[in-house]
Amino acid sequence: MTVQQEMKTLTHFIKGEEVAGTSNRFSEVYNPSTGEVIARVPLASRAEVKHAIQLAKEAFPAWKKTSIGKRVEVLHRFRQLLVERQEELINVICQESGKTKEDAKGEIVRGIESVDMAISAPQLLKGEYSVNVGGNINAFSAKSPLGVVATIAPFNFPVMVPLAITSMAVAVGNAVILKPSERVPISALYLCQLWKEAGLPDGIWTVVNGDKEAVDELLENKEIQAISFVGSTPVAEYIYQTGTKHNKRVAAFGGGKNFMIVMPDANLEQTANAFLGAAYGAASQRCMAISGALVVGKDTEQRFTEILKNKISELKVGPYTEQDVDFGPVITKQSKETIIRYIDGAVSEGANLVIDGRNPKVCESSNGFYLGPTLLNHVTPEMTIFKEEVFGPARIVVGVDSLQEAIDLINDHELGNGVTMFTSSGAAARKFQEEIEVGMVGVNVPIPIPVGYHNFGGWKRSKFGEGHMFGPDQARFFTKAKTISERWPDETEDTASSFAFPSNNDAKN
Amino acid sequence: MTVQQEMKTLTHFIKGEEVAGTSNRFSEVYNPSTGEVIARVPLASRAEVKHAIQLAKEAFPAWKKTSIGKRVEVLHRFRQLLVERQEELINVICQESGKTKEDAKGEIVRGIESVDMAISAPQLLKGEYSVNVGGNINAFSAKSPLGVVATIAPFNFPVMVPLAITSMAVAVGNAVILKPSERVPISALYLCQLWKEAGLPDGIWTVVNGDKEAVDELLENKEIQAISFVGSTPVAEYIYQTGTKHNKRVAAFGGGKNFMIVMPDANLEQTANAFLGAAYGAASQRCMAISGALVVGKDTEQRFTEILKNKISELKVGPYTEQDVDFGPVITKQSKETIIRYIDGAVSEGANLVIDGRNPKVCESSNGFYLGPTLLNHVTPEMTIFKEEVFGPARIVVGVDSLQEAIDLINDHELGNGVTMFTSSGAAARKFQEEIEVGMVGVNVPIPIPVGYHNFGGWKRSKFGEGHMFGPDQARFFTKAKTISERWPDETEDTASSFAFPSNNDAKN
Amino acid sequence: MTVQQEMKTLTHFIKGEEVAGTSNRFSEVYNPSTGEVIARVPLASRAEVKHAIQLAKEAFPAWKKTSIGKRVEVLHRFRQLLVERQEELINVICQESGKTKEDAKGEIVRGIESVDMAISAPQLLKGEYSVNVGGNINAFSAKSPLGVVATIAPFNFPVMVPLAITSMAVAVGNAVILKPSERVPISALYLCQLWKEAGLPDGIWTVVNGDKEAVDELLENKEIQAISFVGSTPVAEYIYQTGTKHNKRVAAFGGGKNFMIVMPDANLEQTANAFLGAAYGAASQRCMAISGALVVGKDTEQRFTEILKNKISELKVGPYTEQDVDFGPVITKQSKETIIRYIDGAVSEGANLVIDGRNPKVCESSNGFYLGPTLLNHVTPEMTIFKEEVFGPARIVVGVDSLQEAIDLINDHELGNGVTMFTSSGAAARKFQEEIEVGMVGVNVPIPIPVGYHNFGGWKRSKFGEGHMFGPDQARFFTKAKTISERWPDETEDTASSFAFPSNNDAKN
């Protein structure tokens, strides 16, 4: 886009309407594949966020009172629209995120999985019912939505994370405020149209674009009952501590340093193929991307590195508009520079550059934010590139002497999102599964992300709070329960006061 | 106890041993029924707490590795000891808390209910298992204990709360540090002996006596994975905010202002009997005590107050050593003074003193911290006595014009622990159950505390955090889950790298 | 239809194709609203059924191996087609069953509810996973489909029952053989097209048209793993006893005699409105139709009968093609005659005919199988019309002296499908819910049919076998589970033989 006047000014989406920003603050939205600005997004003031929250609060009671069956009916229509508009949505995603079409499609399908989980809400929302717990009392639990809940989403999954974090919230009866990443607001605004078309009442799904100012209002506003966040670990920690300081429920998902343990008995060809896609897909900009290989045994390490080297040299980096591209650019120029700094630093700390992707060929003819696949070996746990999450295609190989050493290295790491192992040994897999201190674990699986109907969530500093994305536990995060003890005495029965603490055993039956 | 040298100096209980305090700071333990000091309890320094935590941490891995069956075996023996030693334990409780024997027994029975819930841990600890979620992957979740967890308990249930908060934690494989109230440490130390006798390994159940210094170490020490607290709302909020600031799981249970709605169609005689025990039992020192009646209709209010007045005047206050006592003293002299200040304040704000218990007869011959049952009417929502929890036998009657008004008053209150209603109308009960913003709800039940196998927990400022006491959800609070995706490929299968985000739909089946 | 050559000859649907019958036996399909024959349906021979089963058996393994996610994908598309083709399907239903369009729509919506339950299969299919149950063994359960399962459906819900009974069976991985009622085969064949269009593999949903010969082959064929049946109680019993004699799983749903208890404190106007729709809707041809009112108290009975009389006289009976018709014809001429015999018999046994619907006005101008709404009072428990299910619009009023008497009468009845009560008393509702020996219970609800995500099923002779239609338990009926105990020993560990019976306590941990 070269002509200034074509640049679109985006809006918020409040009470079912596109609403222009009034703060006069904006952020530029880029097409990372070309390096061009494609739109500007308004950054909401505290007052704008407050207003959106207020309208969501007003919409909430009617939605809460709507039966779960009717709510799920909206989800079914929304799902159908996601299927029908898939191609259009892929283009929206690719343009502002730079990912490949195939990758964007994977993200949408995965997002639909979270809608499917939300469609199971009638089952997940059931409380428990006990007959005559003593004294002819029946006891049961009744679940309610929380009210207005907020979600702060990252740039790397413009559609999947918003869906994964809000579908269940909507299904169980809450009103949702989404603050998308200012890098990828167009996808979020597109979803608004689908919700509206699906029949979701105005005010139940709101998009407020913004930056830290908007986030802080969401964190502090007393009408917000729960906050979900997906992003980097330092921000996740800030969100958790600030949200809980305001007595909210918080589920804050941070970064990962996800290792693939390669055992000597693994099929190295298969394992290397698994590594490639899991490590470099989406230019490694996934919290579940494989960050590096922990290879057991010197010989295995050497052979594995060699196989990787050959395969990596054939990968193709480029824009989503081209065929057969393996991955695209990173999200911003700044991000590219950060990743290069990590590579430079690793080399200066003694790592060996097996493949150097700092100046990919595609950059000769494009201003896109491209980086080629980079592989370093001779990496040690003391190096920064081992300790920190690198959100770009610089991956590492670390040699270890034993499975135990691999497990210990991972358990000592402050992050604990995902981990996987390639092996043919049942005993090795069992030891690994049991001892590893990581939330999502794979065995002979490239990316250990669980299927949508199991809980997603890391351990240690990869997740703060008890909530989950995907999975049945999400219904729990977005609801609260009353426990009701009900008795219907005969009018004529004699009673006496009991001053002792009541228990089951007081009753005659 | 009149002879000075009889005063016992208590200890901590660390790694299976009574350990003398080394901080040289002590607190006096009273017999509230006589006003005499019966022991002094050491107040742990930060170093002592750190040491106890370290030993618990060392004991944890072996207990975690012990199968759930063997762990529950210990719980069974512990339960049996609680049954066998009940009489002895009742005396311990009564002496330091002042409650009646019948009430102490009720507390123990209720505590056993929480042990029973813990005995169901093999069922509650089960993860989920899915066959072939795509690509021949099996996905499942495996639950683990957290590590060292801490509990800070209040004075009013010297045995029940420690059991309610720790039994499940122990059963699912954690090491527990209990800091009991410095008012009632003897009961907690008694429980230590039972755990030891039941065969619990040393270090898994620790008692550290102390005050804010100990609490702050527990809140800040990075080895503590989770904190449970039961006490007043301001402290609960402090615990929640401080614990979460250190990224811990926290469940902090605060105070209640638990109303009984009395409908015109209720049997007033039955209702008044229910009110008496629920409101004045244990000298009203229960977070689930009924704080007052919201009576619907002028006439009903008048009649209900009259019936209460007559019944209250027959209540007997005195020491647990006497027969037929309805309730005993409050916990301390300071507590007594606070309660009197609430009554004085209410009168000065315009409330009417129906029954004045500020100078009970029993005080003529005893130095115990007694207060008689007090009833105020003409109380309005603006008065302090309506707004705040009063932890002693001063209860109120508030007249309202309609069920809707009663519900609104309760929903506007900042606390939301328990509530109950007496009525014969199914429609009134349904409206009440649905609209009331309170966590534990009763219908024609004096105290709306759920039976032990349902979740206990209030709403609003009565509970901070998502955890529960009692109930199946406690198992969840004290565990974390890994989600495992497992695949066992045929050695000969062809593979290719996939750079798209993985979803169920990628796989051939 | 008067021109002979227009009559359509229907087919079976086997392995994804319409297959002509080869037995040379046929049954006529009527339009009950006009009395005309609209098609003839082939009646399968044993050999034809065997063949269909064989093809289903061959299709099963691939469907079983298909991941649950991909299977549910088909269900989503099928659901969408049901929504899109609703109008067309309504016409198919009305033409062969005679029900009104509004009623047909209700049936479809309800059928979709059962598809929705099936869409929750990924959640419902989860087994349980326990870590280290002793000796480092992990124990878990893995669920599998059964294989080929058969469903025998009744005429009264041409679409809902087939969906309710087969959707979950399909979702969890079985191959289904449906034998629809020979009265309404066109609807079943229409569903075949939707399944095919949705992408269900050939052979997974089969329709075999037929009569007792086909049924007996399904009951006896050893490849059929489970049988579901919906119909009258005598046939349900036959199906249960014959199916279990061949060691199959059987869930056989029979008839109902579903009473509405009317309490003196009920709003009689509201109650009568509820009675009308619930009792006469669909010409009373529903196993959940209200069969009669048990009215408590002489005066109430009199007033209630009076109100009913006035309201019933305004009901409109006629063909679905007309506007504002309350209900249509019964299914066959024989059925009409049977119902008239019940009315005649009741009168001869002493019942009083409040409203006589034996010769409805509509019959003057139509050959349709119409009956008007009939109401009898002065009915006693000894009369045949009290004891037996009448599948047509002859309903009764029975006076009783107390709630207890009403409960006793119902509990003594051999059928126990549904029951409902109208009252404003919480105590009456509680007593009723607890004491009544009936599977589906309503309070102030016209028809006590549970919502689709709760289990449907009667007690006593209204259901044989443990299975359910609708509800989460259906997933259980259509699957079996393996329990797996898995251990991965260290190669070097010492072992010894244990000759004692193994238990959790043998292991060191």
Added chain:
Amino acid sequence: MTVQQEMKTLTHFIKGEEVAGTSNRFSEVYNPSTGEVIARVPLASRAEVKHAIQLAKEAFPAWKKTSIGKRVEVLHRFRQLLVERQEELINVICQESGKTKEDAKGEIVRGIESVDMAISAPQLLKGEYSVNVGGNINAFSAKSPLGVVATIAPFNFPVMVPLAITSMAVAVGNAVILKPSERVPISALYLCQLWKEAGLPDGIWTVVNGDKEAVDELLENKEIQAISFVGSTPVAEYIYQTGTKHNKRVAAFGGGKNFMIVMPDANLEQTANAFLGAAYGAASQRCMAISGALVVGKDTEQRFTEILKNKISELKVGPYTEQDVDFGPVITKQSKETIIRYIDGAVSEGANLVIDGRNPKVCESSNGFYLGPTLLNHVTPEMTIFKEEVFGPARIVVGVDSLQEAIDLINDHELGNGVTMFTSSGAAARKFQEEIEVGMVGVNVPIPIPVGYHNFGGWKRSKFGEGHMFGPDQARFFTKAKTISERWPDETEDTASSFAFPSNNDAKN
């Protein structure tokens, strides 16, 4: 026992009392270790069984009304008595069953596991509760006990099976009639005393001793709601078909032919140790005993047989009164003869006798019913000893060429109780777990019996009916559920009749 007059005449246990038999039919009870008669047990007439059922029926309503908490209280005391009287109970078991003390202890511990599961009944008995499923209706399910249920137990676990089959039945509120094996009635009568001492009300646990006459009364009596049976497959099938013919719930557990697959990569020493205990323990008289080894690969087969031969020759057979006995006699002389016939037959069909136990040394000095451990190889699937369950210490080795062949042989067998595999390969274990058509599966586990809190039950002709022993599903077998739809309308609301079929979507919300 040599003195005639010492022989004890046993009784029934009806309504809490020992009741002498009146049929004048008796069966002799042996001590299989000595061959002597130790008691005679009365065989009940139909009239006696009817009487016992009637008294159980009368006891049922009060027990049903007893709260689950109080019922479980009895279970806790019963469990404690089982722990305290363990030594005494071991002697009772050993004397009449011939098993070793260590084995009897294992059986008791396992029985206690089933009591523990029953103690979890408050959790397992919970129904589901849904708020506002449409039209302001709340829908929920309430579970009830069935009434009088019967259990028919085998000789091989005189204590465990009765506990496993009745504890949950009692806990959830049923009245139980146990017909123990006439070979081992003394253990069952001993349990009666413990139940009584634990406080179980009279009539809730009844023992009727008898033979087929008693069984047939239980199967046909209409007051019996459910039947559990454990025994041989032909009888299990008879029980299932006869019980279901009388419309009862039936869970009938039959025999097993449980193979151990030995993979070439297994540690053969460890595997052989596992085989020995699992195959010969309790003289192989367990439905979960390993019947034989399917060894993959010629060489492995040879080596494994050699190792087994050496180890088996060191096994010690003898009476439970001696030290270090590996297993004892079989249950009767007839049983011994049957087993010998199986061995003779196998030899005549071409099997090779590796170890011949037909004339064990212990028989030289004892009249006990001893058989030594027998091993046959060169066994083929066509031989009777492969096809049928042999309830005694004659075990087989079958060589196969591949895992696939082993799986196919097992899947083609008509029995499908248990199976296990020894391997170090994750891929082999996965294939095995997925493809094997057997209900209880082990990997590197000697006997694949699941732990008590998972479901126990075989597939194919090893189990008839959907019920389970042990495990959470047992609670389901012994209860039925009502689904309740409750609505509390405002008195003033307008209503109209709806003649369409009701669905969630009719309601305004």
